[in-house]
Amino acid sequence: MFADRIFTNAAVFQPAGAEPADTVAIQGDTIVAVGRGVDRDLIGTHTDITDLGGTSLLPGFVDAHAHPVAAGMAALRCDLSGLAHDRQAYLTAIAEYAARHPGESVIAGAGWYGDAFPDGFPTRHDIDAVVSDRPVILTSHDYHGAWVNTRALELAGITSATADPTGGRIIRDHTGEPTGVLLDRGGDAVNALIPEVTPQFMRQALLEAQRRLHSVGVTGWQDAAVGAEFFGLKDNFATYVDADEAGELTARVVGALWWEAEQGAEQLDGLCARRSLSGHSRFTASMVKVMQDGICENCTAAMLAPYRAVAGHDIPSGQSFIDPEDLHKVTALLAGERFGIHMHAVGDRAVRECLDALEHAIASHPQFNARHQIAHLDVVDPQDIPRFGQLGVIANIQALWARRDKEIVERKLPLLGPEREPWHFPFASIQRHGGTLAMGSDWPVTDPNPLWAIHTAVHRTGTHADPHAIGDGVFDTPLQAQEGISLRSAIDAYTAGSAYANSQDRAGRISEGMRADLVILDQDIFTAEDVGTLRAVETIVGGKTVYRG
Template sequence: MGVDTDLVGPGTQVHDLGGAGLLPGFIDAHVHPVAGGLAALRCDLSELAHDRRGYLDAIAEYVRTHPDEPVISGSGWYGDAFPGGLPTKDDLDSVVGDRPVVLSSHDGHGVWSNSEALRRAGISAATPDPDGGRIERDERGEPTGVLFERAFDAVNALIPADGPDRLRDALLLAQQRLLSVGVTGWQDAGVGIPAFGLTDTLDTYLAADAAGELVAHVCGALWWTAEEGIGQLGTILDRRDSARGPRLHIDTVKVMQDGICENCTAAMLEPYCNIPADAHSEGLSFIDPVELADVCALLARNDFHIHMHAVGDRAVRECLDALSSAVTACGDFAAHHQIAHLDVVDPLDMPRFRELGVTANIQALWARRDIEIVERKLPLLGPEREGRHFPFGSLLRAGAQLAMGSDWPVTDPNPLWALHTAVHRTGSRADPHAIGPDARTVPLLADEAISLRSAVDAYTAGAARVTHRAARAGTIEVGKDADLIVLDGDITTADDIGELAVQTTMVGGAVVYERP
């Protein structure tokens, strides 16, 4: 092993990696760690096979072993495990009828509840769909037990609030999981997000940071509550001012503009195809576009970076229009605005990412032919939009800068699985959620694949840029922090990138994880 003696001092530790791969630490540009940790502490279905009977057996066992929990809460189910693509309250009623059951879907945009939860929440056939949400109903108009977006607020309110100690345990459990897959920093994409049964987590981060328990570098994005409008700015400014610590900084606001395609709440330029009778034909814009532009301009004038959720092509356009207002308003502020998810992007809007300096924050693990996508999502998009599904390659060719994140607990936080899918547009053999006859073998739009170098850059340097750590992390250079990972093989020659594993994770030169 050759060593540059100019860089070696009396305290330098020299390691011979024996041919293993060395990379900068991954930075997850869009993740919900406290929710991921809480999922592991609740009724967690995320590690199970996609099987109706398996889900019900696991729920029954959790109910049996947690007799004192007044509300059974949990997450992680996939719709493809059920006939028709969605579960029902009848399934849950067969397992537990005397306590409410409230289970978030793996994507966090739907909740599966039993009859007792619906009863206590006051949801019946006579209950109208709320703004920004939908109650799934049967042919008689009765709620089936599945609630989408803001329709699940009432059942989530039944879940007792988690205390500070439990939230801290969840954060630290999540941190260890992220370190084990090579993530040395992240952006929490919604501190205060009203999903996954979460309460506000800012105090959780502050307490962990003050106690020296926060190992990774964290950039937090404060949640913008659509219903409160610009009147919430003062609170957000106060929260930013309170959130400074050795490992934590909060200088970003998360704005959610639409839902997801699978439940027809993603905002589309043209109507969905083959939609249920009670679905919104073109999806939902959660904030009026004129107001959205005002919100973004206001945030930019107050030196906030803006992190936006946009799945449908109309939502993407509305967000780009709003960020155009922000760019005009921000003056000398060096903003790193970003739009996350980008399931469908109109070709006319792709060059605007480069023109406006807006980063495309992608969740690459989703870009494959899973059953849930093939059977539930693509029929809703139709053939023309199917050809623009997760257009990562097109965005890159149009000059967009990329950052990558997992959206965990929506999907697994392992960056190596996501890198494999970004490069091959198929699922890794290591990923148990790559379900379907074509998921691991037939690319989902092969022309939208990106190179390994581009994918790694998105999960390191690109993510460092949007978490405002580019001066200290994201690349291996003299003068930067030694946030490094060691892989058990060569990522450039691996047949299946997802089958590689992280051997060692270092933050600031200190080893914080070693594979057993």
């Protein structure tokens, strides 16, 4: 048996307790040897031997929570995500896009940040100044808000007399007129104006996103909203199945099928049918995504105590999207059909409600190795931190958020108040109490580069490589430094932890018999001053190179 490729003189990242190694051999899609020095018995006529010169060889990163099709769609539209947080930069980009696409009846796009505007939100008048003849609909970077022009409001029929919809909010000025920002389901009416996208466009978006993820070392991911239709997003299930059947999906992907909160048990048969239609090669729809609240910045995250300084809010403690009693029924139904459950919970009340519901599901189906998980965990009450380890519920974290960005400091922390700030993204506390960490990006909410997130998970500060790390102290004042985790733990969370969350037990570690899903970095990650400045130079899935840069 000869190896196809041998990597040597590498800083090989291995599981804790494993013998140090500097050489890895792969044959086909499998790692066949890990050790020190090259075993001559593995060298054949066609064996490729690569000296890595001391740079890191890691398991491929697995993104445990992302929305790649949405990110790809944004990249193909009016994409503001790569710009500086600046009002004029956004308006210039919108005007230039409109000029380049005169035939588009609706200009759609995404990626703006609220901290580019004086009061945290833009207005319709901003866009009107550059495009007024056709509707413009731009989703915020966090996908919880839509920024639109006056024409879009007119065509959607949104006026001062329009009531806030369930699960959404229309931002209004002092006279009651809509300002041009629509939160959560408040954006449904304007997003209905966006023409239906074609299957070809969706497929192109997926492949563009896959290319980007491979370029930062990602070999697999979990799409956390397969089938969701909101904020201009379309059902992407067929996109994945078709790409998989065509052999275009080079990553390993788990789909979390979208649970419609407005429906009930009647949707279960459809979810089971979709699961049975997946699993051809690289895509398996084995999870279900349940959304329990919104985000703190918009006061839609469900909190145990009221937000501070939120005069005029109808729901001062946020909103639970599903009644807790009903949530118990939902999780028990899904576990009964052997679905893993992926829950969105930002506020501490939502986290508790999700833990309670999962505890009920686990008790009802104790033999099911479900890999249930709760994503985001912006605020976790101290009483609930030990429950992740006790219940075996995975903490699906988005570490890039755990820093003092301007938007967090100015918009979020004042709403939480000093008494809740210590429990803001409590990664170390969850780990210390036996909880398993899996890491994801929530891309396109934030950038998909795992190395940026790993830096922040360790230091609780921003990396200088990230243009979105903006604000006084973002690089040198940690956000609750005691919740930083070790570099080894952070790498584990983005590799073995996320692979575990995806039920991919042959991925996430460099050991004999594991799949050859690997990433080569340009430096040794353990000697770098700023991990975020490192880059992937080669990404390998199943022994095949999918990116080289």
